[in-house]
Amino acid sequence: MKPLLIALLCICFSQTFAQTIDETFVKETVNQLFEGMRKNDRNMMLGTLHKSAVIQYANQAIRPGEDIKPGDSAEAFVNGYSKFNGGKIDEQITINKILIDDELASVWVNYKCYMNNRLLFCGVKSIQLIKNGLKWKISYIVENRRKYCE
Template sequence: MKKLFIVVTLALFSLPAFCQTDKDDIKKAINTMFDAMRKGDSTMLKSVFADGLAFQGVNTKPDGTNVLENEKPDGFIKAVGTPHKEIWDERITFGDIKVDGPLASVWTPYKFYLGKTFSHCGIDFFQLMKTATGWKIVYIIDTRRKDNCPE
C-alpha cells in the first residue's frame, strides 16, 4: 500500500512538468519562426510549419471596416528567405497558451520593426499541432495597426 501511495504521489507531482514541457516546446516552435525571420532563413522557417499551413490577416480599411485577408504561406516563406536590407524583427510577448493533447492555441501581442524602426503592432494568434517531429504551426492569423500598441 505504501508503494502504491508513493507511485500515485509521484505521478501527480509529475503532471505539471509534462504540461510545462509542451508549453515550452510550443514557445520554442514560435520563437524559431521569429528567429528565422530575423536571420532571413526560409529553411529554418519551414521547419516549424506544418503541411497545409494557413495564413490570414484581419486588416482595417480606411473607412473603418474590417476585412479578412487570405495570404499564401509560400509567399511569406519566399519573402523571409529573400535578402532584405533591414532585419525583420517581430517582438512578441506570450499571452494565453492552451493545450489539449495534440492541439494548442497561442495568443501573442507583438511589435514589428524593420531594423530599428517601428513598423506596426498587433496580435498574432497561432494554432499548433503536435507531430512525431514536434510542435508545428498549422494556422496563423494576425491584426496590424500603427497605434495603440502594447507596451
C-alpha cells in the same frame, strides 16, 4: 492506502512534467520562427511551419465590411518574407499565454514590428500548433496590426 496515494501523486507529477516539457517545446518553436524571420533564414522558418499551415491577417480587408483576403500558405509566407526582408526587419514578441491539450497548443503573442530600428506597427498574433510525433509545428497564425503602438 499509502501505495494508492503514491500512485496518484506519480500520475499527477508526470502529467505536470509532460505539460512543462510541451510548453518548453511550443515556446521554442514559436521563438525559432521569429528568429528565422530576423535572420531571414528560410529553412529555419519552414522548419517551424506545418506543410499545410495558413497565415491570416485579421484586419486586411480592402475596405471596411469587405471579406478578409485569403490566408497565405507556409511557402508563400516564407517566400514573401524572404523577398521583403533583406535582414532589416525585427518582429519582437512577448508570449502572453500558452494553452496545451494533448497534441494541440494555442499561443497568444504581442508583437512589435521594426524595420531599420523604426517601429512600423504592432499587434497580436494567435498561433496554433499541432504536435506531430515529438515535434510541434505551427499550423495557423492569425494576426492583427495597429499603427499606433505604446
